[in-house]
Amino acid sequence: MSVRPQIGGIRDTFAPWEDATARPLVRFDHVSKAFGGVSAVDGVDVSIYEREFFALLGPSGCGKTTLMRLLAGFETPDAGRILLEGRDIQDDPPHRRPVHMMFQAYxxxxxxxxxxxxxxxxxxxxxxxADSAARVEEMLALVRLEGLGRRRIDQLSGGQRQRVALARAIAPRPRILLLDEPMAALDKKLREETQFELMSLQQSLGMTFMIVTHDQDEAMVVADRIAVMREGRIVQVGRPAEIYEAPADRYVAGFIGDINLFEARVTHSENGRVKLASDEGLFEAEGAGPVGKTAWVAVRPEKITVLTERPADLDRDAPNVVRGEIHDYGYLGDWTTYMVRMASGRTLRAARANATRALDRPLGVGDAVWLAFQPTSAVVLTR
Structure with a gap:
C-alpha cells in the first residue's frame, strides 16, 4: 500500500460538486436528530459524491458522529431525508444498506x-x-498484512489492528465506507503515515470514504472536502485550502489552524479590498464589509513577518504593521512560534520558518519586534 504521488494531481481536477448535472452519491436533505430534547443534528443539508473522500470536522458533541450513524442506519432522523443514489433509505435496516462503518475502537x-x-x-x-478466501487474501495484500491471516488479534500491534478493521470494513465492497476517528488510537508518527496510506487506498479502490474526526490536521491531509460542524449544524463546506484560506466566520478561522484576529472598524470597502482602523493600528485586507461597522482582520501566524525594527521605507500610516514584545516562544524544529505581546496587553502569534540550520536564536524573550503582513495575506470577517 505505497503512497501514490499522483493523488495531489487527481485532487486538483476532481470536483464533481461543481458540476450542476452531477448526482450525489449521498444526500442529507435537511436532516435533524435530537436526544432527550437536545438537538444533535440540526437541519443538515449536504451532498457527498462518488469517489470523494469527505470529512466531517468539529469538536466533541457537535453532531458529526450522529450524522454518520444516521447514514449507517444506527439512528433514525426526526426530520429530513437521507438519499443514497437518489433513493430515500429511511426504511432500510443497517444490514441492507451498502454502507459499512469502521468504528473508533475497531x-x-x-x-x-x-x-x-x-x-x-x-x-x-x-x-x-473459495471466493471469500480469495477476497481475504486480496484484502491482506491491500493493507500490507500478507502472511498474518492466522495470527490472533492480541498478537497484533495497534497499527496492525487498525489495518485489520479497515480490511474487514472494505472487504464487502460497500458503496461508501464510514470511518469514525479511525486513527485516534495511533501514535503521531504512525497516524501521519497511515493518513497517506488511507488516501492511496481510497484512490486505488475508487471508493467513497466519509471520515469523522476532531483532528484538523488529519482532515486537511486526507479529505477532498471538509464540512466544519458546530452545535449540530454545518457552518462551511469546502476544499481544505478554501476552509483554511477563506474561512466563513471567526469560528471556522479559529478552529482550523492558528489565527490572529484584529477587531476594527471598516473605513473603506471597494473592489474586494477593505481598509479598517482600530486602537491597535490601521489595517488593509481582502474581502468586503459595511463601512462604519465592526469587522475582524484574520491573519495566520505563518503569514506574518517578524522584524527587529520598523522598515525605514514604511510610512507612519502604513497598514498591517504593529509593534510588540516577545514574551515567549517555542522551537518546533521546522518552525519557531513567537508569542508577541502588544501594548494593549493582547498576545499575537507569529511563526518563522527555520530555513537554515542555525543553533543560535536571533530573537528571544523581551525583544521588541514589529509584525507586518501583506493585505493579500489577510481576510476580513464580518461575523
Missing part, C-alpha cells in the same frame, strides 16, 4: 484470527468459501 472479534475477522462480513453477503 470492534475486532478476539476469538477469531485475522483472516476470520476480515471474512466475517463476507459470510453475511453469502459469498462462497
Amino acid at each position: 470492534a475486532l472479534f478476539p476469538h477469531l484470527n485475522v483472516a476470520q475477522n476480515i471474512a466475517f462480513g463476507l459470510k453475511r453477503q453469502g459469498l462462497g468459501k
Whole structure:
C-alpha cells in the first residue's frame, strides 16, 4: 500500500460538486436528530459524491458522529431525508444498506484470527468459501498484512489492528465506507503515515470514504472536502485550502489552524479590498464589509513577518504593521512560534520558518519586534 504521488494531481481536477448535472452519491436533505430534547443534528443539508473522500470536522458533541450513524442506519432522523443514489433509505435496516462503518475502537472479534475477522462480513453477503478466501487474501495484500491471516488479534500491534478493521470494513465492497476517528488510537508518527496510506487506498479502490474526526490536521491531509460542524449544524463546506484560506466566520478561522484576529472598524470597502482602523493600528485586507461597522482582520501566524525594527521605507500610516514584545516562544524544529505581546496587553502569534540550520536564536524573550503582513495575506470577517 505505497503512497501514490499522483493523488495531489487527481485532487486538483476532481470536483464533481461543481458540476450542476452531477448526482450525489449521498444526500442529507435537511436532516435533524435530537436526544432527550437536545438537538444533535440540526437541519443538515449536504451532498457527498462518488469517489470523494469527505470529512466531517468539529469538536466533541457537535453532531458529526450522529450524522454518520444516521447514514449507517444506527439512528433514525426526526426530520429530513437521507438519499443514497437518489433513493430515500429511511426504511432500510443497517444490514441492507451498502454502507459499512469502521468504528473508533475497531470492534475486532478476539476469538477469531485475522483472516476470520476480515471474512466475517463476507459470510453475511453469502459469498462462497473459495471466493471469500480469495477476497481475504486480496484484502491482506491491500493493507500490507500478507502472511498474518492466522495470527490472533492480541498478537497484533495497534497499527496492525487498525489495518485489520479497515480490511474487514472494505472487504464487502460497500458503496461508501464510514470511518469514525479511525486513527485516534495511533501514535503521531504512525497516524501521519497511515493518513497517506488511507488516501492511496481510497484512490486505488475508487471508493467513497466519509471520515469523522476532531483532528484538523488529519482532515486537511486526507479529505477532498471538509464540512466544519458546530452545535449540530454545518457552518462551511469546502476544499481544505478554501476552509483554511477563506474561512466563513471567526469560528471556522479559529478552529482550523492558528489565527490572529484584529477587531476594527471598516473605513473603506471597494473592489474586494477593505481598509479598517482600530486602537491597535490601521489595517488593509481582502474581502468586503459595511463601512462604519465592526469587522475582524484574520491573519495566520505563518503569514506574518517578524522584524527587529520598523522598515525605514514604511510610512507612519502604513497598514498591517504593529509593534510588540516577545514574551515567549517555542522551537518546533521546522518552525519557531513567537508569542508577541502588544501594548494593549493582547498576545499575537507569529511563526518563522527555520530555513537554515542555525543553533543560535536571533530573537528571544523581551525583544521588541514589529509584525507586518501583506493585505493579500489577510481576510476580513464580518461575523
